[in-house]
Amino acid sequence: MTSTLESALLRLARKQSASPHEDFTETLSRSLHAIRTHLNMEVGFISEFVNDRRYFRYVDADNRDAVICVGQSDALEDSFCQRVVDGRLPGLLTDACLHPEALTLPVTRALPVGAHLSAPIRLSNGRVFGTLCCFSARADHSLNGRDIAMLQVVSDMLAGHIEARLLEQRAQTDIESRIALAMEPDHMRSVYQPIWDLTQQRLVGFEALTRFQCGPAQSPEQWFMEATQADLGTVMEIHAIECAVQALHHLPEGIYLAINASPRTVVSPELSQLLAGLPLDRLVLEITEHEVVDATMYSRIAHITRSLRDAGLRVAVDDAGAGYASFKHILHLAPDIIKLDVSMTRGIDRDLSRQALAAALVRFAESTHGRLVAEGVETDAEIDTLRQLGVGLAQGYALGKPMPLEQALHLTRTPSQQT
Template identity: 50%
Template sequence: MMSDNTFNGTGFASLLPAGYGWAESTDRTLPEVMHSIREHLGMDIAFIAELSDGKRIFREVDAKDDACPIRAGNSDPQEETYCQRIVDGRLPELIPNVSAVPEAASLPITGMLGIGSYMGVPIRLADGSVYGTFCCFSHEPDTTLNKRDLGMMRVFADIAARQIERDLGARRQQRESEDRIRSMLKSDELSIVYQPIVDLRQHRIAGFEALSRFAAVPARTPDLWFNEASQIGLGVPLEEKAIRAALLGFDRLPENVYVSINASPELILEDRLHHLLSGTPLERIVLEITEHVSIDRYQEIGEVTRKLRERGLRVAVDDAGAGYASFRHILKLSPDLIKLDISLTRNIDTDAPRRALASALIRFAKETGSKVIAEGVKTPAELGVLQDLGVDMAQGFLLGKPLPLMESLMTHLH
């Protein structure tokens, strides 16, 4: 109980038990704070309830013992509750002795739950709408409950409203993301462009990297589309759609030209590649593993790709030099191809540290039997330095922009 404390409107510091101040409360979850308030007030049960579609739905419940008759997720008719009557003003927010308030005493829920004293305050969102209520009750009357106790309840209700609003916003964004990606999966708004990869020793096009493009709104880069899909558990289906689209034009390519496709560890581990690449000559496929963080399941990825590599598939590690993770990928996956990230190739002709790191990776590749592809080559000077360092292949705007298949073939192979 709080009869000895004062409420000054500045937070929980003067309201909660010793050692539980405002700074600490902001770092703790709503259930933890609710538990502390319930114990401090000496109440038996505290809960946060949502009022929705004619029901009171218990979202959080904290009880003195396990015999509590309500659980999170339970619901009852909204009209038969204290919560609804408090929100519309038929019951006061503070009821120290329920038996002294006829409307409260006559409610069936009073006898069912054994309510002796009750406090409840509305939880209002930023737009003024009522989400629900924050309530506490005891089985015995408690005439020491007062307006200062109610003040603490209101402070917590305001904090809960902000957290609930964030949660509702996150769920809304989740639904919007799911709708957007599912619409993308059903539409023809994903297309593929092909960027040439040039063999610098034979002076010919060795392959094309298949790159996704999205015509849907919002207009944004492909990596953001794939990241969003991955966050909501639809990354693999979107990758599958992109790979299928990339392979549609495979038969139009010369037999000495390969196609490089991108795949995440998640897609590889689901063992979908065998199905996706069925009927495709694997010796003309390069699999670029796209991942910018360390991978936990290298052994499993290696096992899946080993079976495909035995049939001719080549594996490339993308973005080498962009971070620690790419070096781990190289060491753990023993790729056939190592792709130098644009952060290394850009301005390599004028930047000694870039040249030194690129040179080290090229030497490593030679010793391990890998070939090196330089990405993002933009100027003749950059290309010249990369050739001097011993890079095997290169791609970038200097050598050819990504274009739709037939346009790319006409531009780069004729």
């Protein structure tokens, strides 16, 4: 084996075991070129069997005007590939014109086909995906069993990559189907959690949250994470926001509505189009993200939200205290509202460290003309502590669970106060 082929196969094996996200097309193309040049063949290709036809998915050739090209197809029964797979032809032919079965195929004399090597690409369930083939117009009697064995080794490696890609595509299709189902009427709905002013003890707004009425049974966070992984995160978020803002037509003028969007959705033209014409002075855009956002994205967010904020929109950063990313958001976006994460508020009445951090954020918010909202408040003791620390706004089960719009509207008409 030449050092060139050894290096190519070593790179392929490393990609297969250590880098599953390496470019699929590059891997197959480089492997095909390596084995073709090692065997000194004129043409190499990777085919796929679909019903009764053979499709050429990858082609590598000395001559750019090769007799076959990517995307072409022909009848499977009229191919060397089918006959190799079912055993009518051997995987190695040093001169196809000397084999009786090969001579039954018109292509053998028409091209002509001299030396020919073919190995099935067989998946783990036994299904033949297609074949890895190399051939030349000239005969080559120097080819031997080691050459066809090497072709089969490469074919087996390619089968692993192809099977992984097929599984990814199947998973992607399944996710797309689930996301499409989730966005059908009555499968996605908005609920509204009240936000209270702790000092004045009055209702000031609602955060719109999403609930799913279809399977699989998983949390809203998992739904949105799955949609993001499938490159459908913005589509689902925009749909959720469309559902949520319908409440603005019914909520009293003095009550604001908080909606959630990831940085990618914030900079999407779809969000700007959706917000156009809405009463921005009654909206709070909560930017939610649990990963580090780069400087370019921060600049885009600032640019997109500048005119919206000038028109009255307020920007909030979610999950403050939950990790590094939220503090980066605060420093780069200068939000109007900072939302104190549930991990900070839970048990804050018994934890001096949490109290110290909350107090620091209160001072930071005051110095930047912002406000602090505590999330996940569940006890009266937590409410009292937050009030003493100067946290102005809060939400949580102790103040009201997420509720349907009808119940939220009833709450706005009820004179009862929070504790």
